[in-house]
Amino acid sequence: MKRSTKIIAGTAFAAAVAAGAGVAAAGGSDDSGEGPDVPITGDALEQAERAALAETGGGRVTGTEVGDEESYYEVEVTLDDGSQVDVQLDEDFAVVGSDADVEDDDAGAD
Template identity: 45%
Template sequence: MRKRTIVAAAGVGAVLAVAGGGVAVATSGGDDGPASHQYTQRQADKATEAALAATGGGTANSVETDSENGATYEVEVTKSDGTTVDVRLDENYQVVVIEGDSDSGDN
């Protein structure tokens, strides 16, 4: 009976370790919203770097997963002139499209 207890405890420990790793990946987006992000901090950093390079610099406000226009990531960037754009990137961190936040409003 002692061997079964040790094996069961080891199994529970392995499940908890895997579940804990999943939570770290799911919540590593850095926002206060629900844990819906499915990327690592490294992926978020790469997406941010690619978005800032594409916009010529600025400040990255958020990184989110995206499914529009074939994109994988969406990075909101405030450029040095104060305008805000959404940079959509594919899974290889290549720009799919850059959209200004005011594109859909004042016509």
């Protein structure tokens, strides 16, 4: 193989590897295909917290997200017993759903 052909082939290979790495880095390490979580801030945070805590009957807010895949806002509430509930809110802070955030402890069990 000629030297110039080897250089071109090597450069093309390096470019392909770099492009693949760039796509992988842009996609992040989360396999779900979601973008980065954006927390709720300002007055919206206060309203979302009030709505979520009213829905759960208490607890403490341990996470928030704007633009959740299930609703406009998501508020994670940790209850006094340590369990977690994800409360889904629309743009007007009305509850559109809530579910217990349960880890599947039997994932590997038969």
